[in-house]
Structures are given as structure tokens and as C-alpha cells.
Amino acid sequence: MTVGKRGILFVLSGPSGAGKGTVCQALMARQPALSLSVSATTRLPREGEQHGVNYFFKSTEEFRTMIANNQLLEWAEVYGKFYGTPRSFVEDRLEQGIDVLLEIDIQGAMQVRCTYPDGVFLFLIPPSATELRSRILGRGSETDESFQRRFGAARHELQQMKEYNYVVVNDVVVSACARIEAIIQAEHCSVHRNLELLNEW
Ligand code: ADP
Numbered sequence: 001m002t003v004g005k006r007g008i009l010f011v012l013s014g015p016s017g018a019g020k021g022t023v024c025q026a027l028m029a030r031q032p033a034l035s036l037s038v039s040a041t042t043r044l045p046r047e048g049e050q051h052g053v054n055y056f057f058k059s060t061e062e063f064r065t066m067i068a069n070n071q072l073l074e075w076a077e078v079y080g081k082f083y084g085t086p087r088s089f090v091e092d093r094l095e096q097g098i099d100v101l102l103e104i105d106i107q108g109a110m111q112v113r114c115t116y117p118d119g120v121f122l123f124l125i126p127p128s129a130t131e132l133r134s135r136i137l138g139r140g141s142e143t144d145e146s147f148q149r150r151f152g153a154a155r156h157e158l159q160q161m162k163e164y165n166y167v168v169v170n171d172v173v174v175s176a177c178a179r180i181e182a183i184i185q186a187e188h189c190s191v192h193r194n195l196e197l198l199n200e201w
């Protein structure tokens, strides 16, 4: 990466159960130079989730204070809970020339697109509706109502794919990661991000 160059902001969305969390974790293991933003949320931790690693788990009051203090780059209510991206982490990393990955919902991604039109927007989808159903159920963390809500939202969410730059099918985790890595490389090679090369000639 060229000295003094800003990092690229990558935003990954997709229906609940598509495998966003799984793919992001696998990607981080393969791409240590990429920085994953940890979101704040008012939802309860799932088994095994850790504060500061998977999310910053907040009360609704704490979350509202973050909004009031302009500490969130974007935020949205998703499936009845609040989720948001801490602003300073993202801004600092990009300024330092480090690429940042956000794993956020569609409403949040559309907000980010307004502030970072230069960001790269990726949509992760499962190979089929049947597979999506079994992934959400297989996670074993949803109540019946929460499952219905998440699975029911998927059809509408898939329509939003058109707002994104890339679609990645998460059939096999390593294959999905390889596709995302190829996108990251391609974006680094895009002409509009490399116009300073002309000056060197
Ligand atoms: P999301 O973050 O999009 O809601 P998760 O990462 O929690 O989805 O994945 C949902 C479930 O599907 C998890 O149990 C996960 O282990 C499983 N999963 C994710 N990707 C794959 C894949 N490519 N093949 C099979 N199972 C997967």
C-alpha cells in the first residue's frame, strides 16, 4: 500500500444466517491487514459471544448516549434491537491507511454509502432459501418468533442486493473468503484509486 494513502472501507451485508459473522471471522484470520469494526448493540450476547470481540453489548440508555454524542458512524434498529458502528475506530484506521470491514445491516450500509460514497459494498447470500433456513435454525440461538422474523425478512432483504457493488455466494466459507479477497485486491487496483501513479511518470 502506498505511503499516505487512505484505507478502503468495505461493507458487508446480507440476510440473517447467510454467514456474515462466520465469513468475517474466517476472513480476519486470512487477512490480518484488514481491520474488522466491532459494533455496539442492545441485543443480548449469544452463547460464546464476548464483549468487545463480537459486539460491545450496551443497555438502551448507553446506546442512546452514544447516538447523542455523535459516536456512531451509522445506527439502525434491526429485529427490534439497536446496532451501530463506533465512529472513531473506523475513521482512525482509514486515516492510517488500513482497510476496514463493517458487517452491518442494509439500513446501516445505505447510511454509510452517503458518508463514504467511495466505500465498497458487498452483499453475502446463502446458496438457497432451504440452506438459509437450516443455517438460522442450526445456529440454535433464535426463539421461534426471532426465527420467523429473520427468515421472513430475507426475501425483502435480497431485493436490496441491487444497491450493492458485489454479490458473494456463501456456499463454502473458504470459497466466499477467496471471492472477497479477490474483490479487495481488485479495488486496490482500480484506476480511480491510483491516479497518483500518473504523477510518478
Ligand atoms: P449471519 O452472521 O449472517 O447471521 P452466521 O455467521 O451466524 O450468519 O452463520 C449462521 C449459521 O450458518 C452458523 O451456524 C454458521 O456456522 C453457519 N454457516 C455459515 N457459513 C456457512 C457455510 N458456508 N456453510 C455451512 N454453514 C455455514
Ligand code: 5GP
Binding pocket: 013, 014, 015, 016, 020, 039, 040, 043, 074, 075, 076, 078, 083, 084, 085, 103, 104, 105, 106, 107, 108, 109
Ligand atoms: P445479529 O444479531 O445476527 O448479530 O445481527 C443482526 C443484524 O444486525 C445483521 O444483519 C448484522 O449485519 C446487523 N448489524 C450488526 N452490527 C451492526 C451495526 O453496527 N450497524 C447496523 N446497522 N447493523 C448491524
